[in-house]
Structures are given as C-alpha cells and as structure tokens.
Amino acid sequence: MGQHLRVNLSAEERQHLLHLVDRGSPPARTVTRARILLMADRSTGNTHTYRDIGSLLHCHADRISRICRRYVLEGLHAALVERPRTGAPPKITGDLEVKLVMPACSDPPDGRKRCTLRLLAEQMVILSHVDSISNVTVYQRLLIPV
Template identity: 75%
Template sequence: MGQHLRVNLTAEEHDELRALIDRGRSPARTVTRARILLMADRSQGKRHTYQDIGRVLYCHPDRISRVCRRYVLEGLRAALYERPRTGAPPKVTGDIEAQLVFLACSDPPDDRKRWTLRLLAEQMVVLGHIDSLSNVTVYDRLKKTKSSLGR
C-alpha cells in the first residue's frame, strides 16, 4: 500500500472547509471530500488512519488516499472539486437534429411506405449533413423531440 501523505491544513483552509460543510449548499461529493480533509488533517493534533476515516465516512481508503494526494500535490481546490471531464463534443448538434426531423417528416423514398431509423441514418449521410450516424442515435434524437411519426 502507498505512503500516507500528511495533510496539514492552514487555519484559513480549515475555516473554509467548515463553512463549506455548514453551508449545506455544496454537492455531496464536495462535502465528503471536505470531511475527508478535515479528518485527515494532522495540524489539529489528531491522527486518523485512512481506515478509520473510511469507517466513519463510509468511504473506501483508496478514495481517501486520492483526496489527500490531490490536496498535497495540487492544493485545496483540486482536492475538493472534480476536474472538467474530457469527451468528444456531441456529433448531432441542433441544426443537424433539425435536418433529421425535417427528413423524418418528409415523404419516404418511392420504394418505401415509411422511414426506418436505419434508412434515416443512411440518408443523412448521403445528403452530406453528417459523416456517420447510427440508427440508435437517430432513435434517441427523434425520441427527444416528442413527436409521433406513427399518428
């Protein structure tokens, strides 16, 4: 198991964490992280192990270790708040969704009675609105429009 990093909060940080907990408006994860830091604080003379803190706060010791490590290496803000998550931007934007709805409301091709999800996805690619599109994405986007094409 890794080395325990010593958390030594300043008086200002201690007061800030207490205020964050007492305010009652912060997300539960942030409050739990604040409680972890307060219990792991060695400047108050108390020495709690990660297992003790975990039992009191119903957290796994690994989580406590991560919070303490982030505090020591990156500071209070990094320990309390999550980093922004990276991720691909959504493929279907508002104007592409509008094109999809417009296509779904139009008449289907001559050899078909109605549009299928797969046919809509293929037609969106053929028309050049988007590079690739799955039928599941078409289903999800049309479902969010709350329109019923069957009526």
C-alpha cells in the same frame, strides 16, 4: 499503499471547508471531499487513518489517499474540484444540431401524431448526417444544451 501524506490545513482552509460542509449547497462529491480533508487534518490533532475515514464516510481508503495526495501536492482547490473526464466527443454539434432541431420543431411526418426521439435518430442516419446515433443522444442534445 504508499506513504501517507500529512494533511495540515491552515485556519482559513479549515474554515472554508467547514463552511462548505455546513452550507450543504455544493455538489455532494465536493462536500465528501471537504469532509475527508477535515477528518485527515493533522493540525488539529486528528489521528484518523485512511481506513478509519473511509469507514466513517463510506469511501474506499484509496479514494481518501488520492484526495489527500492532491491536497498536499496541488492545493485545496485541486482536492475539492473534480478533474475533467476524458470521453468521446459529442456526436451532435453545430450544423448537425440545426439539422436535428429543424425536424423536431416542424410538423410530424404523415400518419404520426408527433415526432419521437427514435424517429429523429433514424432520420439523422437515413439522411446521412451521422453513421449511427441513439435516441438517448438525441434526447440529451435536445433537452440539455451545451
């Protein structure tokens, strides 16, 4: 592991982090990052190593190191907020969403009581709207609008 970067929080930053931890309403990852920074803060005389902090907070020392490094190099906000993750773009957007929602809201096909997610996914493929799609993707798109 590389050289430790010393975390020296200002009084305002320390107060902000204490408020985040005490409030309990931010996401758990943000609260954990705040706790890491508070424990790594050298301005108050803390001498915890990354391994000590990791064992107390049930995190790996590498994670502690990354968060402290981001604080020192990029600031408090960068250390607390998760970076956007790369990934595959959504399969269903714009026009395709309309083509999915219309049959989902209409009457079910003959011989069926309701239109299932699997049936909607199969219809999207049969009608050549997409090459392939899972019923989970259909579920996520119908229930979690972007």
